[in-house]
Amino acid sequence: MHELSIAESIVEAVLQEKRRRGFQHVRKVGLRVGALSGVMVEALEFSFQAIVNETELDGAELCVEYLPVKIRCKTCGNRQTLDDNLFLCPQCGSADVDILQGEELDIAYLEVEDSPEKQGS
Numbered sequence: 001m002h003e004l005s006i007a008e009s010i011v012e013a014v015l016q017e018k019r020r021r022g023f024q025h026v027r028k029v030g031l032r033v034g035a036l037s038g039v040m041v042e043a044l045e046f047s048f049q050a051i052v053n054e055t056e057l058d059g060a061e062l063c064v065e066y067l068p069v070k071i072r073c074k075t076c077g078n079r080q081t082l083d084d085n086l087f088l089c090p091q092c093g094s095a096d097v098d099i100l101q102g103e104e105l106d107i108a109y110l111e112v113e114d115s116p117e118k119q120g121s
Helices: 002-021 041-052
Strands: 023-034 061-067 070-073 079-081 097-101 105-114
Touching: 002 023, 002 041, 002 105, 023 041, 041 061
Parallel strands: 023 061
Antiparallel strands: 023 105, 070 079, 070 097
């Protein structure tokens, strides 16, 4: 279950950013997960909640944006979102395609509360 180690890495990165910027509380962690990332979103969400329980990130919500596979055909230039993992251009049938989206696993944003002294500045 590599989702546990991914969740641990996310939590570590968020804690580093929280401390570096002096955020009081992290409400949400926005994550972008591509269809080809190999991540089971439900297992990742479960792992994240288990790790942050009774820590300084307790109560933080993991908000996952699931990204479908998008390709660009090198033969005809067609850009298409794929509904399946058949990497053929739906327009011309070519297998010579670039993957434009779908491999992501990124922290996209943090929704936070600033420390009281920063709010007055």
